[in-house]
Amino acid sequence: MSFPSWSIEEATRVLSPLKNVQGPVLIALQAVQERFGYVHEDAVGLIAETFNVSRADVHGVLTYYHDLRTAPAPARCIQICVAEACQAVGSRELVAAVEKKLGKKIDETHADVEIKAAYCFGNCALSPAAMVDGELVGRATVEKVTA
Amino acid sequence: MSTIIYIPNDSAAISIGADQVAALVAQEAVKRSLDVTIVRNGTRGALWLETLVEVVTPQGRIAYGPVQPEDVSSLFDADFLHGGAHPLALGVTDQIAWFAGQDRVTYKRVGLIDPLSLKEYESHGGLVGLRKAITQSGSDIVAEVTASGLRGRGGAGFPAGIKWKTVLDAQADQKYVCCNADEGDSGTFADRILIEADPFTLIEGMAIAAVAVGATQGFVYLRSEYPTAIRRLRDAIAIAEGAGVLGTSVLGSKHAFNLEVRVGAGSYVCGEETAMLESLEGKRGVIRSKPPLPAIAGLFGKPTIINNVLTLASVPAVIADGAAAYAARGTGRSLGTQVFQLAGNIARGGIIETAFGVTLETLVNTFGGGTLSGKPLRAIQIGGPLGAYFNSSQLGVSMDYESLAAAGGMLGHGGVVLFDDSVDLAQQAKFAMEFCALESCGKCTPCRLGSTRGAETIEKIISGVDVPANKLLLLDLCEVMTDGSLCAMGGLTPLPVKSAMNNFPEDFTGGAKK
Numbered sequence: 293m294s295f296p297s298w299s300i301e302e303a304t305r306v307l308s309p310l311k312n313v314q315g316p317v318l319i320a321l322q323a324v325q326e327r328f329g330y331v332h333e334d335a336v337g338l339i340a341e342t343f344n345v346s347r348a349d350v351h352g353v354l355t356y357y358h359d360l361r362t363a364p365a366p367a368r369c370i371q372i373c374v375a376e377a378c379q380a381v382g383s384r385e386l387v388a389a390v391e392k393k394l395g396k397k398i399d400e401t402h403a404d405v406e407i408k409a410a411y412c413f414g415n416c417a418l419s420p421a422a423m424v425d426g427e428l429v430g431r432a433t434v435e436k437v438t439a
Numbered sequence: 440m441s442t443i444i445y446i447p448n449d450s451a452a453i454s455i456g457a458d459q460v461a462a463l464v465a466q467e468a469v470k471r472s473l474d475v476t477i478v479r480n481g482t483r484g485a486l487w488l489e490t491l492v493e494v495v496t497p498q499g500r501i502a503y504g505p506v507q508p509e510d511v512s513s514l515f516d517a518d519f520l521h522g523g524a525h526p527l528a529l530g531v532t533d534q535i536a537w538f539a540g541q542d543r544v545t546y547k548r549v550g551l552i553d554p555l556s557l558k559e560y561e562s563h564g565g566l567v568g569l570r571k572a573i574t575q576s577g578s579d580i581v582a583e584v585t586a587s588g589l590r591g592r593g594g595a596g597f598p599a600g601i602k603w604k605t606v607l608d609a610q611a612d613q614k615y616v617c618c619n620a621d622e623g624d625s626g627t628f629a630d631r632i633l634i635e636a637d638p639f640t641l642i643e644g645m646a647i648a649a650v651a652v653g654a655t656q657g658f659v660y661l662r663s664e665y666p667t668a669i670r671r672l673r674d675a676i677a678i679a680e681g682a683g684v685l686g687t688s689v690l691g692s693k694h695a696f697n698l699e700v701r702v703g704a705g706s707y708v709c710g711e712e713t714a715m716l717e718s719l720e721g722k723r724g725v726i727r728s729k730p731p732l733p734a735i736a737g738l739f740g741k742p743t744i745i746n747n748v749l750t751l752a753s754v755p756a757v758i759a760d761g762a763a764a765y766a767a768r769g770t771g772r773s774l775g776t777q778v779f780q781l782a783g784n785i786a787r788g789g790i791i792e793t794a795f796g797v798t799l800e801t802l803v804n805t806f807g808g809g810t811l812s813g814k815p816l817r818a819i820q821i822g823g824p825l826g827a828y829f830n831s832s833q834l835g836v837s838m839d840y841e842s843l844a845a846a847g848g849m850l851g852h853g854g855v856v857l858f859d860d861s862v863d864l865a866q867q868a869k870f871a872m873e874f875c876a877l878e879s880c881g882k883c884t885p886c887r888l889g890s891t892r893g894a895e896t897i898e899k900i901i902s903g904v905d906v907p908a909n910k911l912l913l914l915d916l917c918e919v920m921t922d923g924s925l926c927a928m929g930g931l932t933p934l935p936v937k938s939a940m941n942n943f944p945e946d947f948t949g950g951a952k953k
Contacts, residue, residue, distance in 0.1 A: 314739060315721035318704060349722070356723040357704035359663050375625030375874075376820055376867070380783035380858045381811060411707060411874070413664050414628035415451045416856070417486035417781060417788025426666060430454030 295329035329365035377416035449482035481636020483550030484790030568758035573692035580651035586762035588774030593747030605734035609742035614654040621710035624823025626854030630748035638675035644751035770796035773839035783856035800834035814859040822851025825931035827938035864943035886929025903949035
């Protein structure tokens with residue numbers, strides 16, 4: 293995945309269609325992240341100003357949701373479901389094996405590849421489940437998720 | 440004449456190769472100069488058979504599965520276009536015991552049609568309920584839903600008709616219908632599949648709710664982990680708008696109803712209805728105290744119907760076929776059907792829709808075929824991360840709201856997750872507390888702090904530190920969390936913990952792992 297670098301002009305353009313949305317803060321943050329891959333710190337003030345809410349409100353929403361990130365997205369993101377249905381068919385072991393193969397720990401931040409814990413992709417009859425760069429993987433194995 | 444081949448475009452099917460299978464079937468047909476039409480249907484719910492390829496023949500739809508990409512050319516060699524014999528041949532789909540034993544009502548079209556074909560939707564009974572509803576008064580519709588006995592399928596089991604009546608009776612300049620599609624429970628996927636396979640049913644159900652109570656705007660709160668469902672529902676809404684099912688005049692009536700999808704951002708607790716409202720309003724997903732009920736003061740402070748996907752998707756059938764037909768199914772106060780989801784370490788996982796009152800044994804063994812690993816079944820968690828763990832001697836329980844509660848559990852959203860004998864229930868109990876600590880919105884102290892203390896205490900039990908005293912402490916903490924939390928997150932996290940302790944005491948002795 294590649295994203296353009298942060299620019300306040302582009303962010304302003306991204307936010308302009310949202311002017312009349314009721315309850316816009318989360319949608320605005322999601323729109324910024326969709327465009328740039330993350331929410332740059334300057335987006336907080338821009339969203340506050342655009343929608344006439346406090347910076348604290350925007351910061352509060354930004355820091356509440358697991359999906360929203362404040363640093364650029366890694367080149368590659370491997371999310372592995374670690375919830376119960378996937379635990380039942382070895383997701384704990386899968387995580388350990390992927391960590392070992394990539395030499396990285398789960399939920400650490402890296403620029404090249406990140407392994408993230410996820411909690412359910414709704415693929416629980418074909419567990420373990422993973423999502424690699426947005427693509428759902430069923431019956432996940434080390435080979436499949438690091439291919 | 441072109442032969443019709445169905446190959447699912449459900450995200451679970453795609454996750455194990457359905458797109459490759461579809462591409463290869465198309466390629467191979469061209470290579471062999473065969474005239475085929477590939478229809479990408481939703482999954483029929485037999486995920487253990489995916490990729491399930493169906494061919495339309497004079498005998499009906501003939502199934503082949505699970506088809507791997509490498510099987511495609513041998514299917515052609517076996518003349519599967521005419522139902523030819525092949526090791527993957529399963530016969531007429533409807534006659535496969537796994538399907539034939541079900542009673543599909545809410546899911547009646549799921550997997551049968553192209554999800555985005557409004558024409559096919561109508562030819563399979565779609566829009567009958569909504570067409571009827573627009574000729575009825577709001578109170579007649581609400582009375583019908585009440586008489587059907589339909590209860591909330593999200594987990595709480597509150598009678599839908601009573602909730603709707605509260606919204607109908609509320610006076611306001613604006614009312615809303617919100618669909619909770621934040622299906623975060625591990626082991627559940629029925630909302631996702633319905634939205635991906637038959638999105639118009641949800642749209643129709645929401646439109647009927649809106650017509651009934653006089654709401655003109657609806658929202659579907661759909662989780663970000665379901666990107667395919669998000670795209671498909673948005674496409675379906677656009678098609679429904681274009682066809683006049685949604686918009687300023689629903690099917691030419693005086694009712695206006697617009698629908699918007701809002702996407703979650705990875706917070707489990709936003710599946711709690713008041714946290715969902717906060718999130719829909721763009722705020723932190725912190726739960727609200729009740730009262731006021733959302734039916735009185737919900738989204739943006741206005742009267743709001745909030746129902747789960749399956750609740751709303753059951754409404755078209757209730758209105759089309761009448762309350763009596765729906766209420767004729769089920770047992771006691773659990774009327775109609777439940778869409779169960781068989782998951783985890785299971786041989787034949789997927790969607791089982793059947794009347795309430797089926798036994799856990801039937802779901803787990805007759806339909807599910809036991810564990811995937813082939814090792815002995817040891818634990819079954821019913822109802823998601825906040826549901827109880829049962830042991831293998833408890834398979835006789837009837838799957839309905841009251842029986843599960845009496846057995847110390849809950850139905851939740853109908854997820855059934857199997858574990859074989861490698862599971863350690865102390866670890867599962869600890870995970871329940873850790874998950875609560877991770878996902879707590881932070882409003883109630885017992886949930887916010889108790890969950891962390893709970894995980895620590897279970898770790899001490901696992902390590903053999905002062906086991907009897909720490910077990911007592913854990914039970915005491917569970918009581919505080921149950922009684923002192925505003926919502927189900929903190930209030931029900933003790934359920935998996937205590938049921939694990941009760942039903943698997945041997946895992947809480949502090950000894951080394953078995």
